[in-house]
Amino acid sequence: MTVINKDLCIGCKICQKYCTVDAFVYDKEEKKMRVDQDRCTECYVCLRQKVCPRDAIKPVELDNFYKQFQHVLSDPVENHGVTGVTGRGTEEVKTNDVSGRVKKGQVGICIDMGRPGMGVYLRDAEKVAMACAEAGVELASQVHTPLAALMPDLTTGKLVDECLGYHLLSVIVEGNCQAEELKQVLQALKKVSKEIDTVFSLGLIVRTDENGETEALSCLDELGIPQPHRGKVNVGLGKPLTLA
Amino acid sequence: MTHSLHRSGPIESQKKDFNWFMYQTKGVNDVNIKPKALEFIAVAEAAGSENWGDVKSGPKTQYPVEYIKDHISDKSRLRGVFTKRDQVVDFLTQIKAKDLGLSVVITGVLEEVLPACKEAEVIPHSINYSLGVWGKTENLPDETTLSITTMCGHHMIPPKFVEHMIDQVKKGKLTEDQAAIKLCNFCYCGIFNQIRCAEIISDVVKKDK
Numbered sequence A: 001m002t003v004i005n006k007d008l009c010i011g012c013k014i015c016q017k018y019c020t021v022d023a024f025v026y027d028k029e030e031k032k033m034r035v036d037q038d039r040c041t042e043c044y045v046c047l048r049q050k051v052c053p054r055d056a057i058k059p060v061e062l063d064n065f066y067k068q069f070q071h072v073l074s075d076p077v078e079n080h081g082v083t084g085v086t087g088r089g090t091e092e093v094k095t096n097d098v099s100g101r102v103k104k105g106q107v108g109i110c111i112d113m114g115r116p117g118m119g120v121y122l123r124d125a126e127k128v129a130m131a132c133a134e135a136g137v138e139l140a141s142q143v144h145t146p147l148a149a150l151m152p153d154l155t156t157g158k159l160v161d162e163c164l165g166y167h168l169l170s171v172i173v174e175g176n177c178q179a180e181e182l183k184q185v186l187q188a189l190k191k192v193s194k195e196i197d198t199v200f201s202l203g204l205i206v207r208t209d210e211n212g213e214t215e216a217l218s219c220l221d222e223l224g225i226p227q228p229h230r231g232k233v234n235v236g237l238g239k240p241l242t243l244a
Numbered sequence B: 001m002t003h004s005l006h007r008s009g010p011i012e013s014q015k016k017d018f019n020w021f022m023y024q025t026k027g028v029n030d031v032n033i034k035p036k037a038l039e040f041i042a043v044a045e046a047a048g049s050e051n052w053g054d055v056k057s058g059p060k061t062q063y064p065v066e067y068i069k070d071h072i073s074d075k076s077r078l079r080g081v082f083t084k085r086d087q088v089v090d091f092l093t094q095i096k097a098k099d100l101g102l103s104v105v106i107t108g109v110l111e112e113v114l115p116a117c118k119e120a121e122v123i124p125h126s127i128n129y130s131l132g133v134w135g136k137t138e139n140l141p142d143e144t145t146l147s148i149t150t151m152c153g154h155h156m157i158p159p160k161f162v163e164h165m166i167d168q169v170k171k172g173k174l175t176e177d178q179a180a181i182k183l184c185n186f187c188y189c190g191i192f193n194q195i196r197c198a199e200i201i202s203d204v205v206k207k208d209k
Helices: A014-018 A065-074 A092-099 A122-134 A146-150 A179-193 A216-222 B034-047 B065-070 B085-098 B110-120 B143-149 B159-170 B176-184 B194-208
Strands: A002-004 A024-027 A032-035 A057-059 A106-113 A171-178 A199-207 A230-234 B018-023 B051-054 B078-082 B103-109 B126-135
Touching: A002 A032, A014 A024, A014 B159, A065 A146, A092 A106, A092 A199, A092 A230, A092 B018, A092 B103, A092 B126, A106 A122, A106 A179, A122 A146, A122 A171, A122 A179, A146 A171, A171 A179, A179 A199, A179 A216, A179 B126, A199 A216, A230 B110, B018 B034, B018 B085, B034 B051, B034 B078, B034 B085, B078 B085, B085 B103, B085 B110, B103 B110, B143 B159, B143 B194, B159 B176, B159 B194, B176 B194
Parallel strands: none
Antiparallel strands: A002 A057, A024 A032, A106 A171, A106 A199, A199 B126, A230 B103, A230 B126, B018 B078, B018 B103, B051 B078
């Protein structure tokens, strides 16, 4: 974890400008900073940017699996141990031309929990994962996505209780549904979005026709969800190309 | 990871913001990628990529290009920024001709990206569509701050630092270009668009004058 060496801290508060989740707290009585351990995501931005003029911010060994998980998912420089991918450890649409993870007739659900910038307690990620599973999403296994390592039963989306209090900068809830199930999945997400104490950014991964178009998003109009104007386009140059 | 997908700000501003990605697939084409990566970089630079980097080394705004190239490994992920549709067309045309076999992704406003694909004669295979932000959006920072912080999708840019940089420009202690580079250096992937960032800061400062 990240801590303040109070012998070195002069309470100048410079570190507050550099924290991604406002975890540096000024202690008025001591006139020193402290790290709110409940909020800190171990993203290490403060350490990497060397923000403290007195070098009072110190990393302490991450001494359990959940702290390490928290750090690896919050610091994009790290590779996730199982998926081997940096960032939040998943390849999603970026290699779909080769991996074929999302096939024709399917929709990939890619939920960036805590994005943009609010962070996410895993208890909220669990709520969203469980809502997805109940609505028919087949959640991705840990071969593909890190969160599944905390999910003993992919059919429910329930996470292990020990992890629920950990705060991450972001984590992705990921899975596939059939195109005809998308409407009910979006309805479930609308409902659960009112039950969480953070935000998520939602991505839908679709195999498109050769003009980059799809019928799969027609249900958005029925649900009053604006058609998307941004997209991440895999242009199909990877080999061997999958046509599924 | 969808760290380039969910950018905010006015659409016209987003239309000057494209990200390119080179991706190897684990267990399929992820061995000895360096020679291909160097060809990618050469094509991207020739097309006018304003920023690029490798998350394992950092962005070219902060580290020498040769240092980043020397440190490319099979774990590297190369990404960068274009600011014009023509650059995307040029890049895709040249990369297609190289036939390197690695996955290529372009993120941006679809009414810009899809015509660029057509012009370059590449066929979209899959798209990750952004459906925006859901949940407690009332707790998010203001739209100007978000339009800058979301250019680092891993959220390495603290909102308070954005406010600080804008304040420094208002006080004449930094130019908007200098502030944009300082913000850019938080984003290790090289996908932060420092040109767009400087424009956003400039607009805010003008508005407040």
